[in-house]
Amino acid sequence: MTKKNKVAGILSVILLIVFIISLITMLVTGVVVLFMFIAVPVGGFFDGLFDGFRGDSDADYTMGEFVEITMAFITATMFVVVSSRLMEVLRTISAGTPFEAENADRFKRIAKVIFFAELAKLAIVPVAFLWAVLFGVEYGDGGGLSIDLTNWLGAAVALVLAEVFREGARLQEEQEFTV
Amino acid sequence: MAINVKLDRILLERGMSLTELSERVGVTIANLSILKTGKAKAIRFSTLEAICKELDCQPGDILSFDDS
Numbered sequence: 001m002t003k004k005n006k007v008a009g010i011l012s013v014i015l016l017i018v019f020i021i022s023l024i025t026m027l028v029t030g031v032v033v034l035f036m037f038i039a040v041p042v043g044g045f046f047d048g049l050f051d052g053f054r055g056d057s058d059a060d061y062t063m064g065e066f067v068e069i070t071m072a073f074i075t076a077t078m079f080v081v082v083s084s085r086l087m088e089v090l091r092t093i094s095a096g097t098p099f100e101a102e103n104a105d106r107f108k109r110i111a112k113v114i115f116f117a118e119l120a121k122l123a124i125v126p127v128a129f130l131w132a133v134l135f136g137v138e139y140g141d142g143g144g145l146s147i148d149l150t151n152w153l154g155a156a157v158a159l160v161l162a163e164v165f166r167e168g169a170r171l172q173e174e175q176e177f178t179v
Numbered sequence: 180m181a182i183n184v185k186l187d188r189i190l191l192e193r194g195m196s197l198t199e200l201s202e203r204v205g206v207t208i209a210n211l212s213i214l215k216t217g218k219a220k221a222i223r224f225s226t227l228e229a230i231c232k233e234l235d236c237q238p239g240d241i242l243s244f245d246d247s
Contacts, residue, residue, distance in 0.1 A: 177220040179210040 008094045015083045015090065022079035029073035036066045062140025063132040071121050071143070078117035085110050099168035107162035114155035118148065183243045186215045189234050204229035 085106045092098050125145045132139040190200065197215065201208045206226055213219045214226075227238055234241075 174220045177213060177218060179206060179214045179219050179222050179226050 005094055008090045012087060012090050012094075015087045018079060019083040019087065022076050022083060026073060026076035026080050029069055029076055033066075033070050033073050036061065036069060062138045062142070063128050064140035064143035067124055067128045067143030070124055074117050074120050074124075078113055081113045082110050099165060099172040101166065101169045104162045104166035104169060107158045107165055111155045111158035111162060114151055114158065118151050118155070122147070181245055183245050184214055184217050184219070184241065185243060186211075186230075186241055189236055189240055193234055195234070200230070200233060203233045206230075 089098070089103050089106055092100060092103055122145070125143060128143065129139060131137065190197065197208060197211055201211050204211075204226070206229070214222065222242075227241070230241065231238060
């Protein structure tokens with residue numbers, strides 16, 4: 001096994017672990033978010049089904065906690081997509097064909113997912129806060145607005161890598177069609 | 180495409196097959212087919228030199244520029 005394949009193999013195992021943990025987290029938080037959302041008292045069908053988001057002292061959870069769980073769900077979903085795409089990229093590296101147009105598309109997709117996930121995490125706070133104010137729901141301490149610069153940088157790096165792989169694919173094609 | 184490859188015509192004139200040319204110049208048939216069908220993106224001077232030597236011709240006999 002070459003050094004390159006060994007590194008790709010180790011990274012694949014790490015990414016697989018990340019993928020599985022993220023998938024479980026996504027499913028669990030997804031179910032929690034769904035149940036919490038159903039319990040929101042918006043004058044809808046499910047009022048009183050669950051005791052949540054209440055303005056009184058009996059509240060099981062606050063809007064801030066709902067926002068935190070939703071953010072965890074978004075982050076887990078982002079990790080699932082990113083890790084699965086990276087595993088596909090590593091597979092092509094192991095196969096010895098990393099410079100293909102599909103890898104450029106994969107990195108572009110990673111950048112898009114990170115961008116929209118971070119955007120959603122930023123947008124959910126004011127929406128939830130407005131909701132809490134409108135319906136007289138307790139917001140609580142958690143679920144504050146925070147900007148994760150590392151993730152935004154990650155999206156930028158993924159975009160740069162997408163262009164690098166696109167150029168690499170072009171050069172690879174040129175090389176293949178040079179006689 | 181602006182550059183036309185006239186390899187098939189030269190081969191016909193010389194009565195040589197692509198397989199024979201491939202053996203003589205040391206370029207695979209697949210690569211020569213890419214050149215012959217006009218799919219090639221570039222040609223090495225060494226390849227062009229070998230082809231011209233074996234077919235006893237000039238580069239201009241194999242390649243031409245089409246402005247239209």
